[in-house]
Amino acid sequence: xxxxxxxxxxxxxxxxxxxxxxxxxxxxxxxxxxxxxxxxxxxxxxxxxxxxxxxxxxxxxxxxxxxxxxxxxxxxxxxxxxxxxxxxxxxxxxxxxxxxxxxxxxxxxxxxxxxxxxxxxxxxxxxxxxxxxxxxxxxxxxxxxxxxxxxxxxxxxxxxxxxxxxxxxxxxxxxxxxxxxxxxxxxxxxxxxxxxxxxxxxxxxxxxxxxxxxxxxxxxxxxxxxxxxxxxxxxxxxxxxxxxxxxxxxxxxxxxxxxxxxxxxxxxxxxxxxxxxxxxxxxxxxxxxxxxxxxxxxxxxxxxxxxxxxxxxxxxxxxxxxxxxxxxxxxxxxxxxxxxxxxxxxxxxxxxxxxxxxxxxxxxxxxxxxxxxxxxxxxxxxxxxxxxxxxxxxxxxxxxxxxxxxxxxxxxxxxxxxxxxxxxxxxxxxxxxxxxxxxxxxxxxxxxxxxxxxxxxxxxxxxxxxxxxxxxxxxxxxxxxxxxxxxxxxxxxxxxxxxxxxxxxxxxxxxxxxxxxxxxxxxxxxxxxxxxxxxxxxxxxxxxxxxxxxxxxxxxxxxxxxxxxxxxxxxxxxxxxxxxxxxxxxxxxxxxxxxxxxxxxxxxxxxxxxxxxxxxxxxxxxxxxxxxxxxxxxxxxxxxxxxxxxxxxxxxxxxxxxxxxxxxxxxxxxxxxxxxx
Numbered sequence: 001x002x003x004x005x006x007x008x009x010x011x012x013x014x015x016x017x018x019x020x021x022x023x024x025x026x027x028x029x030x031x032x033x034x035x036x037x038x039x040x041x042x043x044x045x046x047x048x049x050x051x052x053x054x055x056x057x058x059x060x061x062x063x064x065x066x067x068x069x070x071x072x073x074x075x076x077x078x079x080x081x082x083x084x085x086x087x088x089x090x091x092x093x094x095x096x097x098x099x100x101x102x103x104x105x106x107x108x109x110x111x112x113x114x115x116x117x118x119x120x121x122x123x124x125x126x127x128x129x130x131x132x133x134x135x136x137x138x139x140x141x142x143x144x145x146x147x148x149x150x151x152x153x154x155x156x157x158x159x160x161x162x163x164x165x166x167x168x169x170x171x172x173x174x175x176x177x178x179x180x181x182x183x184x185x186x187x188x189x190x191x192x193x194x195x196x197x198x199x200x201x202x203x204x205x206x207x208x209x210x211x212x213x214x215x216x217x218x219x220x221x222x223x224x225x226x227x228x229x230x231x232x233x234x235x236x237x238x239x240x241x242x243x244x245x246x247x248x249x250x251x252x253x254x255x256x257x258x259x260x261x262x263x264x265x266x267x268x269x270x271x272x273x274x275x276x277x278x279x280x281x282x283x284x285x286x287x288x289x290x291x292x293x294x295x296x297x298x299x300x301x302x303x304x305x306x307x308x309x310x311x312x313x314x315x316x317x318x319x320x321x322x323x324x325x326x327x328x329x330x331x332x333x334x335x336x337x338x339x340x341x342x343x344x345x346x347x348x349x350x351x352x353x354x355x356x357x358x359x360x361x362x363x364x365x366x367x368x369x370x371x372x373x374x375x376x377x378x379x380x381x382x383x384x385x386x387x388x389x390x391x392x393x394x395x396x397x398x399x400x401x402x403x404x405x406x407x408x409x410x411x412x413x414x415x416x417x418x419x420x421x422x423x424x425x426x427x428x429x430x431x432x433x434x435x436x437x438x439x440x441x442x443x444x445x446x447x448x449x450x451x452x453x454x455x456x457x458x459x460x461x462x463x464x465x466x467x468x469x470x471x472x473x474x475x476x477x478x479x480x481x482x483x484x485x486x487x488x489x490x491x492x493x494x495x496x497x498x499x500x501x502x503x504x505x506x507x508x509x510x511x512x513x514x515x516x517x518x519x520x521x522x523x524x525x526x527x528x529x530x531x532x533x534x535x536x537x538x539x540x541x542x543x544x545x546x547x548x549x550x551x552x553x554x555x556x557x558x559x560x561x562x563x564x565x566x567x568x569x570x571x572x573x574x575x576x577x578x579x580x581x582x583x584x585x586x587x588x589x590x591x592x593x594x595x596x597x598x599x600x601x602x603x604x605x606x607x608x609x610x611x612x613x614x615x616x617x618x619x620x621x622x623x624x625x626x627x628x629x630x631x632x633x634x635x636x637x638x639x640x641x642x643x644x645x646x647x648x649x650x651x652x653x654x655x656x657x658x659x660x661x662x663x664x665x666x667x668x669x670x671x672x673x674x675x676x677x
Contacts, residue, residue, distance in 0.1 A: 472522030
């Protein structure tokens, strides 16, 4: 089960993690909220410095209103500098988006108003418009920061899978050393229940090793002298003396880290639609503002002050308040809706990708199946009752720490079988367990154990055992001193929800694939039972992501659902990685979406949610932009012939109205029913 030694340099791994796209919130959600409240507080006196607002309220503007207005607006303008930072990122990356436009409007509006405060002949002040613009955008940023505040670092999580210390043998003496100090060729002792600190080869001892963490294979693997063991896997029963062959960055866990880092670098990032719209809008608004100045001064001979007032009105009005909230309002509601439905979306840019998904790839163990063994069939030899067989097996297995033993004991308890108190219990590593009661030695284990005891199966049992094996089931033989009493077969059972999930995904027009480390027989059995479109069996952990890639190369948008460490690179490679929260921390870190429950039906809900949310986003963008189609020409004086000029205050009012519509439309998302939708 060893990975190919990769030619990448694992020590570069940590550089990739945790970069965020320029233009996204530098501040934390709390920071934006604090700024928002301060600006809210400052807006109240600013309202009373505006002649129009004061006139509407039937009171005189504050004395020295233009100077008070200038002072307050300057403080508020200070809070908008964060937008200029983002705009600078956008300009440097040549990706002009909403922040460029906002900065253009806020900057020119503020400077022009300040100039007009000191040069009364200009007569136009945009303080209130600029301040409300900053106010709404800070709130939008707060919502955005809040919904995207949960991204961690997968690489440190992988490191947690390794023990902190190891028992190194120096001249036969056991010394506790730090795992970082281990080197190739060191000899370590791994005791029952401990994790293996690095890849190596067993020199002494034998044990069942749980590699599910790294291999995804649900069944523990029997290991004995000469076998290879993998870093991070758990030694279940016996003690092992291991010579280390690969440590640190070169070990399996180190390579998984490298794979995550690589996949993080190549992940298809979905650009937000609002940003695309803003880029177009920025261009249109800037062009319109320039044309306004040229047309009114050069062609129509109006004074420059008149033309520049119109130009700035264009910029302020084009400023996408509604566009700034069109997406964040939807995403914030989406986040709370999703959590109610057992889903946490870490990267909201993935909504439009989720909506287009054509393939969902499930990791079998623990996702489509329960990931725990259950007794499937009890086949006693002639003259032995199923209860007697179970009583014998469970009485022995009650002393086993093995998951197969636990499953047999559970089944016996379920059937109300009385267990015997066993003595002289012996664990025969990699083969089974024997115990004595009532002067007879009983044994439960694999075929090899029966051969060691010199016992043969009768033909009927032999046929039974073969048919179980053909279905890929795990078989436990039970015997007393004279004969084999029967065989018990165990399987990893399919979750009842899995059947419905596959059916519903097909109804949504999405295909389903399954990845598993289990053998072809087991995989085919599960795939046929569930009606899955494609399955990949006997997949080595480090190759999981290659199967995702092959589906992507055929032009599919692929979602991957997994819960193990070994799923992390595949989750990162997929267009959207969906981690099961009940699984390991690493998978949770690598996923874009985390399921809080281990229920495949939540994937169906997630895709439905993404589609509904996307529809809302588009509606909101249509609203937010539709208003600009009318407002920009009006602000530029296109309807001047009919005596229609859009005053900045009226523009600001219209802008607020489109903002309200957008927010109300987003709120209707709450009533969506994902069970039926």
